[in-house]
Amino acid sequence: MEHILNYFNHAAKTWSRYRRKKAYYWNHITRHCNYFIPPDHKVLEIGCATGELLAGLDATDKTGIDFSPEMIRRAKQKWPNINFEVMPAEAITLEEKYDTIIMSNLVGVLPDVEQAFSQLKNITHSRSRIIVTYYNRLWEPFLKMAEWLHIKRPSPLQNWLSTTDLKNLLYLAGFETYRVNKNMLIPFYVPVISWLFNRILSRLPLIRHLSLNNYIFARPAPIPHHVAAPLSVSVIIPARNESGNIENAVKRIPQFGKHVEIIFVEGNSTDDTWEVINQTKNKYQHTHDIKAIRQPGKGKGDAVREGFKQATGDILMILDADLTVPPEDLPKFYKAIAGRKGEFINGVRLVYPMEKNAMRPLNTIGNYFFSLLFSWLLEQPVKDTLCGTKVMYRSDYHRLAQNRPFFGEFDPFGDFDLLFGAYKLNLKIIDLPVRYRERTYGSTNISRFSHGFILLKMATFAAAKIKFW
Numbered sequence: 001m002e003h004i005l006n007y008f009n010h011a012a013k014t015w016s017r018y019r020r021k022k023a024y025y026w027n028h029i030t031r032h033c034n035y036f037i038p039p040d041h042k043v044l045e046i047g048c049a050t051g052e053l054l055a056g057l058d059a060t061d062k063t064g065i066d067f068s069p070e071m072i073r074r075a076k077q078k079w080p081n082i083n084f085e086v087m088p089a090e091a092i093t094l095e096e097k098y099d100t101i102i103m104s105n106l107v108g109v110l111p112d113v114e115q116a117f118s119q120l121k122n123i124t125h126s127r128s129r130i131i132v133t134y135y136n137r138l139w140e141p142f143l144k145m146a147e148w149l150h151i152k153r154p155s156p157l158q159n160w161l162s163t164t165d166l167k168n169l170l171y172l173a174g175f176e177t178y179r180v181n182k183n184m185l186i187p188f189y190v191p192v193i194s195w196l197f198n199r200i201l202s203r204l205p206l207i208r209h210l211s212l213n214n215y216i217f218a219r220p221a222p223i224p225h226h227v228a229a230p231l232s233v234s235v236i237i238p239a240r241n242e243s244g245n246i247e248n249a250v251k252r253i254p255q256f257g258k259h260v261e262i263i264f265v266e267g268n269s270t271d272d273t274w275e276v277i278n279q280t281k282n283k284y285q286h287t288h289d290i291k292a293i294r295q296p297g298k299g300k301g302d303a304v305r306e307g308f309k310q311a312t313g314d315i316l317m318i319l320d321a322d323l324t325v326p327p328e329d330l331p332k333f334y335k336a337i338a339g340r341k342g343e344f345i346n347g348v349r350l351v352y353p354m355e356k357n358a359m360r361p362l363n364t365i366g367n368y369f370f371s372l373l374f375s376w377l378l379e380q381p382v383k384d385t386l387c388g389t390k391v392m393y394r395s396d397y398h399r400l401a402q403n404r405p406f407f408g409e410f411d412p413f414g415d416f417d418l419l420f421g422a423y424k425l426n427l428k429i430i431d432l433p434v435r436y437r438e439r440t441y442g443s444t445n446i447s448r449f450s451h452g453f454i455l456l457k458m459a460t461f462a463a464a465k466i467k468f469w
Contacts, residue, residue: 004109004156005068008049011153012070015050016078018153024189028198030056032183032215033102033131036426038399041099044123046089046116047106051075054082059100065092089116097125104133107166108158117173121220126340129426130175130218132166136182139212163214170218178342178428179379181215182208205376219428222340230258231338234313234394235330238295238303239321240267243276249319250284252327256334261313263291264321265303300388301414308397316397318414320388324437325349333391333432342430343396344422346382347389349436373459377466378419380429386415386455389434392422399425407465416458423466 011018019026030053037043039058048054048064049071055078065087066072075084087093089103090112101120110116120130135143137160146152167177185197185207202211233256237249250262264277274294281290293310295303308316315337319327325347336345374382392400400421407420422429 004111007156008066008068009070012050012068012074015071016052016074019050019052022188024194025184025187026052027056028184029053029104029133029213032181032213033104033133034058036129036131036217036424037100038403038425042096043100043102044094044096044098045102045104046092047103048072048075048084051079051082051084053102053104055079063094063096063098065089065094090119092119092123094123096123098123098128099125100129100131102131102133104131105135107132107134107161109156110159113159113161113166114169114172117169117175121174124220126220127343128220130170130216132170132216132218134161134166134214134216136210136212136214137162138210163216166214166216167218170216171221174221175218176221177216177218179215179217181217181379182211182213183215184212185210187212217426228338228340231314231334232259232261232312233257233315233317233330233334234261234263234307234311235317235319236263236265236304236307236311237319237321238265238267238300238307239269239273239277240300240303241269241271241273242321243269243271243273245321245323246273246276247280247283249321249323249327250280250288250290252323253319254328254331256331257315257338259289259313261289261291261311263293263307263311265293265295265307267295267300267303268298299413301417304414304418305401308394308401311394314394315391316394317391318388325387325389325434326437329389329434332434333389336430336432337391337393343393343427344418344429345391345432346384346419346429347387348384348431348433349387370455370459374419377459377463378423378429380423381431382419382429383431385419386413387434388415390415390418392418392427396422396425396427407461413455416455420466 034057037057037059039060041059042061043057043059045054045064048066051064054062054064063083064075065085067088069086072084072086089106089110101124107113143152147154163180170177183198183202185202186194201207235253239246246264253260253262266274266277277292281292284290291310293306295306304318315334317330317333319325319330333345336342370385371383374385403421403424406424
């Protein structure tokens, strides 16, 4: 341990200059971390060296710790607006709780990685995020050659850690990994070539496993059998030409959580849906908390956004008014999100057998296609992107809405808007299988071909914002 400390104290003299020479590589890591960190997050970097990564983040509340006194001395001189402290990763004495904790290119030199990870329990809360970056060990021969050629600074002997090893060590310390990202094939700048290989090729399936940088995203694991305080729920029901389903929706939604608020958002119906909503609201006013809203614009996405805006529950749920997803399944979604199994619960219709006419063959093919596409885009398994039932915390939705200009308000359906927003917020997305039923009233408002083309356009646009930025 003493020789590693001496190495970094000595390296501190030229560390900033060396990082400037290799700015393309280091700035790429900073930019990738910054993508997932909201400006209002309280951020800690463990093993911060002279503080360049922290300085490059948009967050305003930033702290860095490092076991090298010389690194910290220089960091304080260079970045007086950032809090820096001398502290080893294996013995953290900070008393704050942090929203995001970064360990960039650190785990390779730690004498006890599990001990360092176990320290994180004292400085995280239930919604904290851990970002661990480490190089792909397939690159070991090339990095050694670069050191021999004096292209790269010689490094201390590194721990032999794979992505699986790091996920396991995080698990042992009480954290669960929910996303792994790999990128960068060329760690230096070559005009056009670096852009092509690092922005495009390194993000593609199979090829990405050859990338230099691994990013592991983790969060505190939920405590088994932990029962949280009951939370209130708002169930948003967009309804266009669904008058025959309105009363059934109210009657079939179970009571669960602390309180259930039902919000119908009527969307320019040509039948008597609006009148039936108000009749139902009056009929059940003594037993149910029902709101009736007429959406200001067009499309299901606009209806969902209007309903979410007026909701008061801790948890927001979408239930399609066609009732093809049974309202009786909503408590399953509540249990999943209240039990911290995930922060965005996505309904999946493609697991259990469907009723005969529940989904047309072309729709099924399209759903499977978008499932593969989105699982790659979002780096988490998403089996059914277009299931109408999606659930998230209202506090997260407010952050998503503030961040909406990043992707733009281009989604008339609302499903992609929420999935993309959840990814950008660094939420854990969990699929929850439901049984998909045949409609008993009315007909679908979805056009397979024109709407399918719109969805494909949106996915292409989002790929540029998620994979190839």
